Amino acid sequence: MGFLNLSKKGIAIALSAQMVLATQAVTMAQAEMLGTDAAISKYTALANRNALMDEMQRDEVRAEIEALGVDPAEAEARLAALSDAEIATMLTQMENDSAGADIVGTLFTIFVILLVTDLLCFTRFFNFTRCVR
Template sequence: MRFLNLSKKGVAIVLSAQLVLATQAVTMAQAEMLGTDQAINKYTALANRNALMDQIQRDDVQAEIVALGIDPAEAEARLAALSDAEIATMLTQMENDSAGADIVGTMFTIFVILLVTDLLCLTRVFNFTRCVR
């Protein structure tokens, strides 16, 4: 019976010590307020990184990377190492440098050039214009 009491005391002491240690680890966590701007910036940066990673994993991009003599795995590793600002800059450049992206502006410029040449009697494209002569 005495052995049973000792084993109960031993188990109680071990469980008490474990409980104290477990609660000490939990109290070390700290929380702080996270602003809306910070949360939006965090998820925007994550979305930008994922969009760029999706672009680099396309088959035509992979073929071009290999043609340039670059290992695709190394390119992905370097892309993962970029900062959020560098990724945002790269995406902005990709959007601005797209071929044929400003088709409306190009069509308007061509229309104005043809209109002026019709008014100067150099061409006869539009029926609604009259020569200046």
């Protein structure tokens, strides 16, 4: 009888110690300083990913994807699998390659061409110019 009580106490103490150690490891927090750059890059990457996913939800984009023979669900899965750097590159490329985005530059170029042709007496578009002859 004494041995049975001794073994029950030993098992209870061992299980209690194991329970205390297991809960201690779980409840210990791992804290570290988070720099501003790391926090901003994390949220920027998340915003970029959400912006591309929002573009994928547009009807025109979905129609074009389906017209090319790509399943929209597969395209979204592949988009979700991209790294943050790849998504940032895609967004930069989308901003730089959009059609008609640089209207001010286009109008300035046309103005300069017309001005030069007026100065060289090829056209007479502006009244404030004189021919260089």
